[in-house]
Amino acid sequence: MTRILTITTGLIVVAAVLAGWFFFWPAKLTQVQASPNQPAGAALIARGAYLTTAADCESCHTAPGGKPFAGGRAFKLPFGTIYSTNITPDATTGIGQWSDAEFVRALHQGIGRGGEDLYPALPYTSYALLSTDDVLAIRAHLATLRPVATQQPVNTLSFPFNQRFVLRAWKLLFMPAQPWRPSPQRDAQWNKGAYLVEALAHCGECHTPRNVMFAMKRSEKFAGAVVDGYKAYNITPDPETGIGRWSDAEISAYLATGHAPGHGGASGGMAEAIKFSLGRLPRDDIAAITAYLKTVPPQRSALSPPINPNPTTLASAAPWLPAAESGANPTGRRIFASACASCHGWDGSGRQTGNASLRGARSVNDVEGANVIRTVLQGVAVSSPTGAMPAFAAAYSDDEIAAVANYVIGHFGGKPGRVKPQDVKAARN
Ligand code: HEC
Ligand code: HEC
Ligand code: HEC
Known part of the structure; x- marks a missing residue:
């Protein structure tokens, strides 16, 4: 009996020591070096600028209305909010003092400068596939930006999600084992x-x-x-x-x-x-x-609705004139006529700009209207010079936005929309 107890206690102690080692052992820092193929000077900076764009570092590391790459953009998770960091070369609030090895470790392993584990909101599960040369090129480009000093907002994560070491076990399970390797069978x-x-x-x-x-x-x-x-x-x-x-x-x-x-x-x-x-x-x-x-395996998905490109509701509509429709959803139709038709037209081809065409769009074929609701609330600002869509969150009530969303789904997707005012309310938060 006492022997079993001693063995059990012994095993618990060993397990505790191993867990402690796993979670609290400082993260290793491996020295890094570029390969002989890495460009130098201006060519390196240009390559880094291209890679920084392709990896889309800017959109996450820029707060709305803030300086590019200076961080502070909020990421709302079910268990709290975290903020992106300043990745300009500012010495105290940015990454000016980081070594190359620390930078590569952050992108390849999701580990911060102090050895802390980073949240996968920084998509290191994908960036781990980048070559070391490419990460170093990104680093070289970021070092040429103008330093911006910022006040970093404090994360508000609840326990246990504020315990960063928990991410170590997660990473052990879900990180890719090695950088991406080209396939010799493909062109x-x-x-x-x-x-x-x-x-x-x-x-x-x-x-x-x-x-x-x-x-x-x-x-x-x-x-x-x-x-x-x-x-x-x-x-x-x-x-x-x-x-x-x-x-x-x-x-x-x-x-x-x-x-x-x-x-x-x-x-x-x-x-x-x-x-x-x-x-x-x-x-x-x-x-x-x-x-x-085109070569990834096809998957059928319940999330994506099939498209009806030629709904009968559009058959008799002209750009300037609505079709003769049944009187259902007069509120939605009235709002569409006054706030939306001038850009979107009635026949789905888009008026002032073809970019505003809605015929065939996945979003208007989705009876739950997830993207339609959010587009109406938040608007869309694409790079296209032909005009953006304004936000209507302040202009209409939840009931009105639900009505116009259902109108858009019914008219352009030819399906009965199922958007409820509660869905709009939830999307506002
Ligand atoms: C999808 C959003 C997203 C993208 C894209 C993204 N980041 Fe981040 N990044 C974050 C967030 C959020 C954090 C904070 C993570 C944390 O606190 O654990 C972060 C943290 C970092 C850190 C750690 C900084 C510190 O002070 O600890 C570095 C370095 C970094 N990102 C660089 C980059 C670079 C370089 C790119 C482009 C190659 C990039 N990020 C792309 C969201 C993003
Ligand atoms: C000033 C012009 C303008 C107004 C007004 C406008 N939109 Fe748009 N809307 C656009 C443009 C342009 C796009 C396409 C954005 C893009 O380039 O991707 C768009 C996109 C959309 C989309 C497609 C989103 C997607 O994910 O497929 C929907 C749905 C939509 N608008 C609904 C509305 C509704 C409903 C109203 C009225 C409450 C409205 N729009 C008012 C210009 C406008
Ligand atoms: C930050 C999140 C995000 C990233 C990163 C992203 N997408 Fe998307 N993508 C979306 C969302 C959201 C939509 C739906 C947009 C809408 O309804 O207007 C979408 C729509 C699309 C569509 C249209 C699908 C349809 O049926 O209408 C294509 C194609 C697409 N994405 C391809 C890509 C490719 C390729 C990449 C990488 C190069 C990519 N996306 C990266 C969020 C993303």
């Missing part, structure tokens, strides 16, 4: 596209569903997920619920400009990715991303 364009999509542009961070542990489900890659309340739809080649019926030219147009003829436009996080990153990339890169996307 150069495919390999370029794969590296852009998987490592730099981190499309999966928004478009891949997550498991209960908040890690990307590899078996459902790109099948669609919810981000900040927006649905980031299925981008696999499934013909009904994905982009299998989009031509290469349409996919490329959407990624480069935020709009594809016959498929509507981008809003939410996608509009931002296009504004800060994809819309600034060379055409070759966009073509490579498109080529790669």
Whole structure:
């Protein structure tokens, strides 16, 4: 009896020591060196600038109305809010004093300068696939920015999520084992596209569903997920619920400009990715991303609704004139007529700009209207010079926004919208 007790106690002590070692042992810092292929001087800075754009560091590290790269943008999680940090070269509030090794460790392993574990809101599960040369090039470019001193807001995470060491176990389970390696069976364009999509542009961070542990489900890659309340739809080649019926030219147009003829436009996080990153990339890169996307395994997704490109509601409408519609939803129709029709027109082709065309858009075919509600509340500002959409959060009540959302879904998607005022209320918060 006493022997069993001694053995059990012994085992508990050993387990406790091992756990303590695992969680509290200081994170290692490995020295890093660029390969002989790394460019130098101005060529290095230019490569770093390109990579910083392709990796979209700016949109997350800039607060609304704040200085670029100076951080402070809030990320609301179910258990609190965390803020992005200042990555300008300011010596005290930015990363001016960081060594190259510390910078590479942050992007490859999600570890901060003091050895603390970083939250995966910094998408290091994707950046771990970047080559060390490329991370060093990004570092070199960031070092040329003008230093900005900032007051960093304090994170408000609740226990146990404010215990950063918990992330160590998470990372052990979900980090990729090694940087991305080109596939010799594929051509150069495919390999370029794969590296852009998987490592730099981190499309999966928004478009891949997550498991209960908040890690990307590899078996459902790109099948669609919810981000900040927006649905980031299925981008696999499934013909009904994905982009299998989009031509290469349409996919490329959407990624480069935020709009594809016959498929509507981008809003939410996608509009931002296009504004800060994809819309600034060379055409070759966009073509490579498109080529790669066409080769990922198709997935059917319940999140992405099938599209009705020719609803009967649009058959008799002209740009300036609504169709003869049944009198249902007079509130929605009245708001659309006064606040929306001048840009969007009645026949779905978009008036002042083709960018405002709604026929064929996934968002208006989604009876739950997740993206329609949020677009109306927050507006859309894409890089496109042809005009943005204003925010209507302050202009209308929850009931009115639900009514106009259901009108838009019914009219342009040809389906009965199911948006309730409570959904609008929830989206406001
Ligand atoms: C999707 C949003 C997002 C993107 C994209 C992003 N970051 Fe971050 N980053 C964050 C957040 C949020 C934090 C704070 C994490 C924390 O507190 O644990 C962070 C932290 C960091 C840190 C640690 C800074 C410190 O003071 O501890 C560095 C370095 C960093 N990011 C660099 C980059 C670079 C370089 C890029 C582009 C290659 C990038 N980030 C892209 C959201 C992002
Ligand atoms: C920050 C989150 C985010 C990132 C990163 C992101 N997307 Fe999206 N994406 C979205 C959201 C949200 C939508 C829905 C936009 C809408 O309804 O207007 C979307 C829509 C799309 C669509 C249109 C789908 C349809 O059926 O209408 C395509 C194509 C797309 N994304 C491709 C990509 C690719 C390729 C990448 C990486 C290069 C990427 N996205 C990165 C959030 C993101
Ligand atoms: C000043 C012009 C303008 C007004 C007014 C306007 N919109 Fe828009 N709207 C746009 C543009 C431009 C886009 C496309 C944004 C882009 O380039 O991706 C858009 C996009 C949309 C989308 C598509 C979002 C997506 O994710 O696919 C919906 C839905 C929408 N608007 C609904 C409305 C409703 C409802 C109203 C009235 C309450 C309205 N809009 C008023 C210009 C406008």
